[in-house]
Amino acid sequence: MPDIAIATDKLTRKFGELTAVDGVDLQVESGQFFGFLGPNGAGKSTTIKMLTGLLVPTTGRVSLLGMDFAQHPVEVKRQIGVVPEGMGLFERLTAPEYLEFVGRMYGLDKPTTRKRSDELLEFMQLADRSKTLIADYSHGMQKKLALAAAVIHGPRILFLDEPFEGVDALAAGALKELLGRMTERGVTIFLTSHVLEIVERLCSHVAIIRRGRLVAQGSIDQLRAGVPGAEGRTLTLEDIFLSVVGEGADRPQVEELTWLT
């Protein structure tokens, strides 16, 4: 029986009349590089917020590493790392100060925090900006720092919301290699991104959400096989995505903009 890292049971979140996430059942095995996709407003960020404890589900259950999040929030948080939508940085600290703060919050002792912080800053090419306030960092630099903070305690599950947005190609390449090695060591990575090429290259498994409901889940090969008329064609993740969520009324029709086309 596979070791399940992330499991949700009929996860639902309502905002007044609007049901942003509607009965989502996710199953992610340990060590998987898992891509979570969906169009804008489909419920991706709401789901990731519920999985990381930033948002309380209206109904349903989140279980991480076999522990119920609602029952053991502190224990679960100890095991996970998150790069949230807004990055969650304290902008009035410098990068080493922020990493020291996060390390201590995760219970690391000071020498370990310092050592890891130095190594991560070096890896993220931020070491020469160690005296600059985070507020003065560029968006890409802030993203790299958020990633460093998410891994400083050695999490078993990593939640990444658009992790490569604004990051230069050089650093992105190194980061992808790092994340790949982490999954080899059994770390589960849950990633959302609108750049389908990145998801296709990195992720072994994918789930697609549309209007708050999970409409596809499985390995990329499984999803590829599920696309009608896929036989004999090499479908990209974009083809799969479009066939699952983009067809019909959801897909914007360019022809409707007659004054532009």
Added chain:
Amino acid sequence: MADVTVAPREGYGNATLPSLKEQLKLVAWLRWRSLRNGLRSNNRRMDLLGMLVSGLFSSVLVIGITIALFVGTKYIFEEHHEKYLGLIFLGLLVWWQLFPIMLAGFAPQFSFKTLLRFPLNFSTFYLVGLAYGLADAAALAALIWMGAMIAGTLASEPAAVPAMLLVCALFAVLNVTIERLMGAWLEKLLAKRRSREAIFGIFILCMVSLQFLNPILQRHGNEAKQVIQTALPYLWLLPSSFAGDFVARSSEGQWSGALLHLGGLLAYVLVFSVLLCRRYAKLYAGEELSEGASPEPRTKRTGIVEVDDSDTLGFLPPRVGAVFRKEARYLKRNSFLFFSLVIPPLMVFFFSMQLAGARSGPFKRGIPPDMFFPGMMAYLVLILLAPSYNSFAHESRGIQTYFMSPVRFREVLLGKNLMTVVIVFAELLVCITLVGTRVGFPSAPILAATLTAMVFSVMGQLTIANWASISFPKKMEFGKMQGQRNSGMSVFLMFGVQIVLGGISALILFSGRWTGSAWLPAQVFAVLAAAAFGGYFASLDALTELAEKKKEVLIEALCR
């Protein structure tokens, strides 16, 4: 490769510029919608309630001055003291130029410069800038007061109304132009974060220093009087004097003199309009003021650096220590807050000059140490505890870290409150020394009663302040004055709690005199302090649960 030519279709590049009237209407609509939409959430509505309460107090001031100006102007014309009109205009000028700076925190966060992305023509941009200045609370109050002056003129000297109307209109244009010009220059000056923070710090110190003006004048009044008398004749050069003299002379039928003064006022309007026009032209042309354009240089890497891994806060639980250290760093980098720590000792020094001792001042014999000391300590608590009612204000997106990490909120609150207590303690030591050396120490029972009362008040307030911080959070940004205020409910709660606790403490302090038992207040406060301590620690778990329930409100309010 074949050339591809796409013929322009009907949708491209044929948008027509709306008329000036239409553009102003659109901007007014935008501001109204921004305000209305900003009040949608429940917390914002509670904000509105708090603002209404504080607005009520401000209204009393505005209405009071309106009545005074109506009566005053009427009296001036009836008794033929028109030469004093210039002084009223001078008051308006000072108010209009200084008060917006103090009120900056209450202004809605909307930068009219953002409108530049739209096809506004320059004249519209300029007019929108002026209209923006007129929407300021200080400007509105000044307009109401000028209305009162016109009404006063109408009631006593109807013939002078046209002159008064003309002068008021010109004076309003001049004031709003100067105010916008100062604002634009300040914006340029304050575009850099560090210069911004330093200037705000200096500004705070200047405001505090003003308090010392009166005691200094009392000591060096005669010398100051001579300086003022030398400067007085030059007051006629001010626009307020031109405004007042034009009305005065035109009401007396001295038309040549009146026109000369009107010319002076017009010259002021012209000069400041040209200056504002030049400044706005640069903004309109796309002047980049943000520091993003000039990033800091990379620091040079040195070889291996010896690092000290010893933890000076090792005696604290690691997470509480981490929050405490972070708070200390934030305090160090928030010039506004940092400078505000200098204010309490300065004010204690000021009060000791004014109220205590046997020197001159309103209290000829001076307030005795037994009364002065508790009063000063109450003031200290009032000032230093105020930020605790919105203690997450500066966290911004960092608030998410608290909810993502394996930390219980009680540890976050403990770390933050510990910083407040350390600050109060440090300020207490400085102020006790100051009071002791300048005024003298109070009697032992009063000293003990005051100190135990402080423990009671600080712990009691921290409990309520924690609740307020979680329930009514309001984001504040470093080094910015615009929109930097606590939520209305926090302000309301803070004043309510401080009035109640202050009242209780005063009653208990006086009970010693009434009963003839000098140590009774200290004993009562000791019991109350113990109860407040117990209540504080008992509340931490409940507040942790509350934070969990309110985390969406917190994140939404602080990450926006």
